[in-house]
Amino acid sequence: MKATGSRRRLVEGIIFATILIDFVGFSILIPVLPGYGQQLGASGLEIGLMLALYSLGLVLFLPVWGWISDRVGRRPVLLVCLLGTAASFALLSIAATVHEIYVARALGGFFGASIGTAQAYMTDITDRDDRARGMGIIGGAFGIGFVVGCALGGGLEMLYPGLAFQAAAGITLANFVIAVAFLPESRPPTRGTPDWRLLGRSLIPAPLLVLVTAQDNGRRLFLLLFFLVYLSFASLEAMFALWAVFRFDWSALEVGLFLSMLGVIMGATQLGLIGPLTRRLGEVTLVLAGLAIMAAGLALLPFAGNLAALILVGCAIAIGNGISFPTFTSLFTKVCSAEEAGEALGQSQAMAQTGRTLGALGAGWAFKSLSAGAPFLLSALGMALSLAIFGASLRLLVPETVQPNPSAAGGGWPPTAARRYRAAREDGEEPE
Numbered sequence: 001m002k003a004t005g006s007r008r009r010l011v012e013g014i015i016f017a018t019i020l021i022d023f024v025g026f027s028i029l030i031p032v033l034p035g036y037g038q039q040l041g042a043s044g045l046e047i048g049l050m051l052a053l054y055s056l057g058l059v060l061f062l063p064v065w066g067w068i069s070d071r072v073g074r075r076p077v078l079l080v081c082l083l084g085t086a087a088s089f090a091l092l093s094i095a096a097t098v099h100e101i102y103v104a105r106a107l108g109g110f111f112g113a114s115i116g117t118a119q120a121y122m123t124d125i126t127d128r129d130d131r132a133r134g135m136g137i138i139g140g141a142f143g144i145g146f147v148v149g150c151a152l153g154g155g156l157e158m159l160y161p162g163l164a165f166q167a168a169a170g171i172t173l174a175n176f177v178i179a180v181a182f183l184p185e186s187r188p189p190t191r192g193t194p195d196w197r198l199l200g201r202s203l204i205p206a207p208l209l210v211l212v213t214a215q216d217n218g219r220r221l222f223l224l225l226f227f228l229v230y231l232s233f234a235s236l237e238a239m240f241a242l243w244a245v246f247r248f249d250w251s252a253l254e255v256g257l258f259l260s261m262l263g264v265i266m267g268a269t270q271l272g273l274i275g276p277l278t279r280r281l282g283e284v285t286l287v288l289a290g291l292a293i294m295a296a297g298l299a300l301l302p303f304a305g306n307l308a309a310l311i312l313v314g315c316a317i318a319i320g321n322g323i324s325f326p327t328f329t330s331l332f333t334k335v336c337s338a339e340e341a342g343e344a345l346g347q348s349q350a351m352a353q354t355g356r357t358l359g360a361l362g363a364g365w366a367f368k369s370l371s372a373g374a375p376f377l378l379s380a381l382g383m384a385l386s387l388a389i390f391g392a393s394l395r396l397l398v399p400e401t402v403q404p405n406p407s408a409a410g411g412g413w414p415p416t417a418a419r420r421y422r423a424a425r426e427d428g429e430e431p432e
Helices: 005-027 033-039 044-072 074-094 098-112 115-125 128-159 163-182 196-202 206-212 217-248 252-272 274-281 283-303 307-333 338-369 374-392 417-426
Strands: none
Touching: 005 074, 005 115, 005 128, 005 163, 044 074, 044 098, 044 115, 044 338, 074 098, 074 115, 074 163, 115 128, 115 307, 115 338, 128 163, 128 252, 128 307, 217 252, 217 283, 217 307, 217 338, 217 374, 252 274, 252 307, 274 283, 274 307, 283 307, 283 374, 307 338, 338 374
């Protein structure tokens, strides 16, 4: 299905809201979780586990939901996951023990694993030339979700404990009702007998799948880069609140407001600039520039001695994130066939969440064992390494950058089966 006009804008809006709500579920705890957990007697390790359980749910179940969406359709998966996400927020709002928080976060991670399905839906309704803009819309939802989550966490909890989680549950239910009424199916269910071996493969955690499964080399390297980039970015999400308290003696509200500002910049960049910049500079250039800007910003963050310097560095990190993450995802979709988009994007998000989980744990270790600024310096090195690998591997990751005219006589890169399949589908031909 390639929706057009006002219908497509409505559909994109529903997908945008779905991604936004999922990411609110992650970011809402960043400024408040330490104090919230301590009130219930949680140790530092237990607080870390609360964050890890959500990401672990994404790691384990993103490919599974993607496989299901490739077989039964995107719409049923998104509707079920919206209801489940609402239930996880409701449980979190009434949690009275550490173990109840564990259950709520694990439930949120299980149903939040629909992120890959939402990305596959956007792939279904956009063509190749418009793909970066579609991924920019999703990236904007991540950025705005960061804003909303941090603001709710830093503000509503000061008014009444659990109010932020109740609000998130209500918003999720409202989006479910809208989706039931207006969200069409973007692709027909796969006919024939399902290949249950593929379901078994999707149950293997994405990092192990990358290492032990024979895949296209370009796709394997893309997945490893998803892991490395999110591993590097995780320190900002996990350790900034502690660093800000250590460096500036900030309150949870001040931390939430600053992180919300970064989210606004990320969202504005992805929603307003991705399309024009992609047409002018190309996706590869945006990925390279974004990774470089983020590496520089993370390296300078520990040395920001006042608010003005901190805002300048934070803006650089947010802009780098905003221009690189959605374009990188857009490039990845072009090495995947339409038949496997849900599973492949589920794997990419699982790799990202694995990086986010391990990155948060590593950042916590560096903060405690090395110095308050060490997590960000290590993250800067990770971003620089990602930049170097991506730049050195363009022939493998993006063959079009080497041979821009694959149909030219006497040359051109040999397209993979995935590209041949997608090109035939988009031209209305029967794939070979």
